[in-house]
Amino acid sequence: MFTKLFSPIKINECEIPNRLAVTAMVANYCNDDGTASDRYIAYHEAKAKGGWGLIITEDYAINDHAMNFTNAAGLWEDSQIESHKRLTDTIHQYESKIFAQIFHAGRQSNPFVNGGMQPVAPSAIPCPWHKQIPRELTISEIEKFVDEFGDTALRAKKAGFDGVEIHAGHGYLLAEFLSHYVNKRTDKYGGPLDNRARIIKEIIENIRSKVGSDFPVTIRYSADEAVQGGRTIAETRVLARLFEEWGFDALHISSGVYGDHNKGIISPMYVDQAWTVDYAAEIKKIVKIPVFTVNRINDPRMAEDILEMGKADIIGMGRGSLADPDLPNKAKFGKLDSIRYCISCLQGCMGGLATGSVKCLVNPSLGREGEIDYSLVEKPKSVLIAGGGPGGLQAALSASSKGHKVSLYEKRPYLGGQFKSAAYPPCKGDLSNFTTWIINQLYELGVDIHLNTEVTKELVVEKNPDVVIIATGGSSLIPPIKGIDKPNVFTAEDVLLGKVATGDKIVVAGGGEVGSETAAHLGMQQREVSLVEMTPILCKELNGVNKYGLMKILDEYEVKRYTETKVIEILDNGVMVENGQGKFTIPAETIVLALGYKPDNSLIDELESVHKNVITIGGALKTSNALVAIEEGFEVGMSIK
Numbered sequence: 268m269f270t271k272l273f274s275p276i277k278i279n280e281c282e283i284p285n286r287l288a289v290t291a292m293v294a295n296y297c298n299d300d301g302t303a304s305d306r307y308i309a310y311h312e313a314k315a316k317g318g319w320g321l322i323i324t325e326d327y328a329i330n331d332h333a334m335n336f337t338n339a340a341g342l343w344e345d346s347q348i349e350s351h352k353r354l355t356d357t358i359h360q361y362e363s364k365i366f367a368q369i370f371h372a373g374r375q376s377n378p379f380v381n382g383g384m385q386p387v388a389p390s391a392i393p394c395p396w397h398k399q400i401p402r403e404l405t406i407s408e409i410e411k412f413v414d415e416f417g418d419t420a421l422r423a424k425k426a427g428f429d430g431v432e433i434h435a436g437h438g439y440l441l442a443e444f445l446s447h448y449v450n451k452r453t454d455k456y457g458g459p460l461d462n463r464a465r466i467i468k469e470i471i472e473n474i475r476s477k478v479g480s481d482f483p484v485t486i487r488y489s490a491d492e493a494v495q496g497g498r499t500i501a502e503t504r505v506l507a508r509l510f511e512e513w514g515f516d517a518l519h520i521s522s523g524v525y526g527d528h529n530k531g532i533i534s535p536m537y538v539d540q541a542w543t544v545d546y547a548a549e550i551k552k553i554v555k556i557p558v559f560t561v562n563r564i565n566d567p568r569m570a571e572d573i574l575e576m577g578k579a580d581i582i583g584m585g586r587g588s589l590a591d592p593d594l595p596n597k598a599k600f601g602k603l604d605s606i607r608y609c610i611s612c613l614q615g616c617m618g619g620l621a622t623g624s625v626k627c628l629v630n631p632s633l634g635r636e637g638e639i640d641y642s643l644v645e646k647p648k649s650v651l652i653a654g655g656g657p658g659g660l661q662a663a664l665s666a667s668s669k670g671h672k673v674s675l676y677e678k679r680p681y682l683g684g685q686f687k688s689a690a691y692p693p694c695k696g697d698l699s700n701f702t703t704w705i706i707n708q709l710y711e712l713g714v715d716i717h718l719n720t721e722v723t724k725e726l727v728v729e730k731n732p733d734v735v736i737i738a739t740g741g742s743s744l745i746p747p748i749k750g751i752d753k754p755n756v757f758t759a760e761d762v763l764l765g766k767v768a769t770g771d772k773i774v775v776a777g778g779g780e781v782g783s784e785t786a787a788h789l790g791m792q793q794r795e796v797s798l799v800e801m802t803p804i805l806c807k808e809l810n811g812v813n814k815y816g817l818m819k820i821l822d823e824y825e826v827k828r829y830t831e832t833k834v835i836e837i838l839d840n841g842v843m844v845e846n847g848q849g850k851f852t853i854p855a856e857t858i859v860l861a862l863g864y865k866p867d868n869s870l871i872d873e874l875e876s877v878h879k880n881v882i883t884i885g886g887a888l889k890t891s892n893a894l895v896a897i898e899e900g901f902e903v904g905m906s907i908k
């Protein structure tokens with residue numbers, strides 16, 4: 268089925284066993300001196316076990332001020348080599364090859380992570396991400412960096428890496444040199460393309476003088492920076508020929524820069540799948556060395572097609588490997604329906620990085636590979652779970668995979684809880700991939716599933732399980748607003764699920780993620796929608812890239828937005844609101860409530876009165892989100908002894 272995907276390919280003298288590459292992703296799992304921690308090694312080992320042909324590590328800093336995260340990897344001094352040698356030795360127990368990505372973060376760094384230094388750049392223009400004015404580099408500093416790239420590549424070789432990837436994309440230092448929109452220099456490193464690319468020519472020469480000609484050195488850069496005045500495919504093509512001529516062994520064609528309104532480097536679900544592939548295809552037409560493509564390519568069949576059509580030579584998957592490190596082996600053995608696909612939510616990976624380290628919403632084991640005991644328990648317990656939302660489903664999956672006998676009860680006629688309705692708004696369909704996946708897993712593991720069944724104390728007494736888990740999630744918050752009980756007022760969940768019919772003029776009350784997505788859903792039905800939010804900001808819980816995608820849909824369907832506006836009263840023909848302009852009525856036939864959730868905790872006291880081992884998780888305890896509910900479900904399911 269996958270003749271191309273599982274055929275080997277050579278990068279320089281290094282044979283990669285198949286065409287599936289994990290792309291560089293900073294996880295923030297290393298020690299704070301840039302050395303590899305056990306956690307970091309176990310995380311990569313899971314991917315090698317899973318069958319990836321090539322693992323490209325996160326971006327290793329070339330000096331002790333070059334990083335963009337506190338616990339990112341580095342090879343700026345010899346003392347760091349040993350820990351990274353442990354990593355490469357671990358990976359080499361399997362068939363995978365491993366390359367280190369090396370970089371300098373340039374202006375996309377900040378003093379909180381880089382040892383208190385003002386960031387540096389070709390020119391003193393702040394980046395939209397950190398907004399700090401960087402210091403313009405002097406010629407002698409640039410020369411020093413060139414040397415440091417060479418030294419870092421040599422250390423990577425000594426640490427046992429099979430190759431290095433130079434990171435010249437995504438708006439980091441080398442990308443800054445390459446691009447007119449941030450490089451305003453008028454010396455030999457600025458102006459025409461040859462000058463802007465000079466630093467990269469010097470770097471590859473320096474590296475080659477240190478690692479020799481047979482050590483793979485590849486380069487990653489953005490085909491289109493998707494920013495005003497940034498580089499486009501036109502210069503990318505010219506650069507491709509230059510890079511090949513200068514001795515790079517492969518080109519990794521990515522896209523975007525951080526902090527722009529990109530589609531972008533790490534595309535959310537609002538962006539088409541595999542949308543950058545044609546950039547790689549363009550480049551492949553004009554070079555002989557292997558070309559990587561990447562971005563929202565998760566399905567192995569999609570990957571095979573890209574190879575078959577000659578659009579690229581190697582398929583990069585970043586988040587696909589976080590969501591399921593075993594994807595290659597599952598594909599190889601034809602178990603496509605067991606792949607846990609990335610849903611492009613950005614909640615665990617980018618959200619995790621923003622607050623600590625990388626997580627994954629659909630893969631709660633991520634970053635805990637070496638820490639958790641996945642073996643079967645000696646004495647299986649009977650476990651009764653109330654609630655079939657994400658937390659309950661994950662608790663059932665974890666407990667049953669440990670060998671416990673699990674029964675799950677859901678009062679609704681379907682599983683998935685709020686995660687089911689969350690897949691209904693535009694561009695959110697991928698969410699149902701996870702719900703379907705986890706439900707299938709539960710049936711395969713023999714979990715006893717009861718729909719349309721509420722858990723009561725009588726049921727618990729009758730079944731008498733060893734453990735009871737309450738995962739009933741939250742229910743819609745209905746505040747005491749005058750008129751809220753009118754027959755034309757519905758919850759967002761009921762509207763999304765198509766349980767109720769709306770009129771053509773609609774007010775959605777509550778401009779958080781659920782309200783805004785419901786407004787988009789209704790806008791797509793070509794209704795006249797107004798969105799009312801009390802605070803100054805819509806979707807404040809949403810990351811920038813997702814929010815940008817969602818707001819574009821609201822623009823497209825002309826959804827009217829009222830922020831800092833309070834709902835005062837629901838009338839028969841509209842909603843009376845109040846804001847800085849005073850009180851006024853927004854005409855509407857239907858009012859949709861998206862005012863948040865409250866914990867559905869009514870079972871706690873009831874069940875605790877008849878059972879001594881009741882554990883409550885997720886939104887039933889505290890209003891949270893699917894990431895937290897799944898983590899808690901995982902935790903509790905894995906820890907039952």
Ligand SMILES: Cc1cc2nc3c(=O)[nH]c(=O)nc-3n(C[C@H](O)[C@H](O)[C@H](O)COP(=O)(O)O)c2cc1C
Nearest residue numbers: 290291292293325326532533562563584585586616
């Ligand atoms: C958490 C995270 C960290 C990333 N860090 C890096 C990085 O260090 N270097 C890099 O070149 N790209 C980085 N990326 C981008 C990925 O390598 C990849 O290009 C991007 O996620 C799109 O591919 P995907 O849709 O397969 O995930 C990162 C992506 C994620 C999700």
Ligand code: SF4
Nearest residue numbers: 609612613615616628
């Ligand atoms: S958190 Fe979401 S976007 Fe990130 S890897 Fe997991 S499923 Fe994909």
